[in-house]
Amino acid sequence: MEQPLNILWQKGVSSDVYIDIFDIRNNEFPLSAAKILVDGLYKGAKSSGLQKSDLNAKLVREQANAIFAQGKYYDAMEQYNLAMSMAKNCRSEEFGLAIGNRASCFFNLNMIENCLADVQLAKGTNYPKHLMHKLNEREIRCTKLMAKPQFKSASHDIWEPTLSFNEHNEFAGVADCLKIKKNDRFGRHIVTTCDLKIGQTILVERPYAAVPPRENEGRMRCWYCFKECMNFIPCKSCLCVIYCNEECMEMSFHKMECNRPAALSRKETYELIMRMIFKINADFTDVDALMDLVQLLIDGKKPPMNLTQSQKYFCALFQLVHHHKKVSAYGLERMRASAGIVILTTSRYPEFKRKYLSLKHKRFLQHLILHLFHVAEHAIDMFEYFQKDTTAIIANYEYRHFARGMYPFACYINHSCVPNICWFHVDDRLVCKVIRPIKKGQQIFRSYFPGQNSYKQLPILKLELQLRYHFECECMLCTNDDWSPLTDEVDFSDDPLYTIGMKPFCMTVKELRKLSRSQIQQYEKNAIDFLVKYGRFHPVNDTMGMQNTLLIMWNVLAARQ
Ligand SMILES: [Zn+2]
Ligand SMILES: [Zn+2]
Ligand SMILES: [Zn+2]
Structure with missing residues (x-):
């Protein structure tokens, strides 16, 4: 196959109109084919589907x-x-x-x-x-x-994540010591402007847009904010959507998607992009203003100062992707086919039809949607700790995926297999806590995989990074072919900091929950002291294990269940 054309945000020769992304060579997925599919699904949707009864x-x-x-x-x-x-x-x-x-x-x-x-x-x-x-x-x-x-109120025991720093003046839920920087090696990335200590919370960010998996077996989280175990109320027309209250129902874009064919909604990326489009549509009433802003961003210029918070988030997400980015020919074809389905879905909404009336506007929407497919590659999966048997020990926890979201700030945090922060979710809020001391000016790294990595998994993770995120990790482990000498280097088992610190790992959820706040803080302090004392040996299995214990404690304390 020929080299893929860089079609994104290209305008026609001596024209002010963006090119038609479906009218190019090697077009294996013409728009007409997508149209037959989407029309068929909409026709079928009317007669099928479970009814309330x-x-x-x-x-x-x-x-x-x-x-x-x-x-x-x-x-x-x-x-x-x-x-x-x-x-x-x-x-x-x-x-x-x-x-x-x-x-x-x-x-x-x-x-x-x-x-x-x-x-x-x-x-x-x-x-x-x-x-x-x-x-x-x-x-x-x-x-x-x-x-x-x-x-004692039940909500009393629930740990509410709060920033250990003042809030960033541009991004809500972000510590003011974090900064987006740009260089050739990492592109845009996050650094800290002060020293950070283990246990500090540097991020409690809410997503710009988020989607639950359609086959939401849980039925225990709000469709809008993903809180668990609330006094839920259902969507008035469908069977699988619940909300905390009328407010969450009002905030959700579900009313725009409720009667859409189920077959369309089964793909998370499709759903996520539809929600981003709904959000952008709500944030920018004037399409021409949006087009001007996008042109500024494409030209690498700074967006104007007078934008709303939500409009600024749009800019941050938009800039995640460079429009000169090269995607494989196959990848591009697939994205274009999926973009076609999103474009055809939006054209079924009267307000999009009205808003994107002229050819110039229609083509702009094409490119915006294709651009969002690139942006969506940076989505972050939300996981919950999950254990079917509540009498089993915490160490046997599994992770369960419950949603996926676009986080305007956190999306810029790069991956490392030896991360210096860990992350988890409290409802739809992404919480990042420092797990290794970080010096002023250093970059923040998270692992793209949930939980703390274990040594044995690293070769598999390395492969997955290449397959899913298309990048070669350059962390100290991935660039060091010989990991084995590190693993059994030191024995910590004689140090009470280790034995006491690891105790929560062998407790059951019930036992951990029963601990008083001060007991929990004692365990936390113990684990942190251990990690500080033996930080120079990291990463070895025992320091990774201690990080994991901390992470699990934080998770269990933050969960309602
Ligand atoms: Zn809610
Ligand atoms: Zn519904
Ligand atoms: Zn690595």
Whole structure:
């Protein structure tokens, strides 16, 4: 195949209009083919798809009752959420019953405020009159419990991540000591303007746009902010979408995508780009202003100062990709085919039709969407710690992917297999904490893989970096072919800092949760002292293990479940 053309943001000869990205040689995926596909899916969508039904809601609720009887309250709650979503509408008895039963789950999980909130929510529905005394009784029990002086709010135990520094003046949720720098070797990257210590929180960033996986087995996170275990309310028209409250429902772009063919929505990249497009559309009412701004960015000029915060984030994300970037011919063809599907979907929305009316505007949208496909390669997957068996020790945790988001600042953090920060998610907020001392002026590195890497995985990760992110890692491990001498070099087992520090790793979630705040801080301090004391040996298995213990402690403390 010939070298791919650099088509992105190219204008026609002596023309002010961007070229048609589908009208070039080697076009294996003409737009007409994509059009037949998209039209077909839209036609099919009208007749297919599960409908809301009280009968199905009842069946699911009865299943949930059986799970509840086994004492599996989280699992039951998941099913009650589904039952509530399936109910014909919010006036149906089934809707109220599902919420009323969910209240019992909250009660048994000692989440009394949530229980009370569900009781009140259920009372506002057509909850059956002859069962109303149940709700009243529960309400009284909750109020009594909450009035007791020793009452401890469930949210009290949840760790809220906060920055260890003042906030950056341009980016929300970013420490003011972080700075975007640019050089030939790394392109744009992040450095610190002061020394950083292990345990400090330097990032608590929310995404510009984010998507949950469509087959969201969880049904336990808000579709907008990804919070867990809330007093959820369902989307009025579909079965798999829940929100914390009306506010999250209003903020979400789901109303734009709710009745779209399911087959279109199964691809996360497609979804993510659609949401970025919706967000851009909401942030820029004037297309010509957007076009002018994009031209500035393409020319490498600074965007004007008077942009809104959200518009600035758009600029940051846009600049993630250089328009001269070379993509393989195959990669480009695939992106172009996918871009075609997004373009055709947007053209089905009247407001996009109105906004991108002229040829000049239509072509601009083509390029913008293709550009976003490049940007989306920098998306960050959100993971939760997950363990089916809650009596098993923490070390047996798995990671479960629950969403993917575009983080305007964090996207600029480069990968290293020996990172100096670790990251995890608290709802949709990306939290980064320092895991090795970082000196003023040094670059911040995170691992692109969730959790802390272990030694044995490194060769596999190296391969995945090449395949998925198309880059050769130049960290101290990847440039050193001989890792084996490092692994068993030192024995820390005699040092109490090690033995005590590793203890949380062998606890169960329940045990870790039971620890008091000061006990947890003691373990944290111990682990940090160990990492400082033996930092010069890093990376060896035991220092990596200690980093991992810290990371897991932070994760468990931040999770609701
Ligand atoms: Zn929410
Ligand atoms: Zn919906
Ligand atoms: Zn590496």
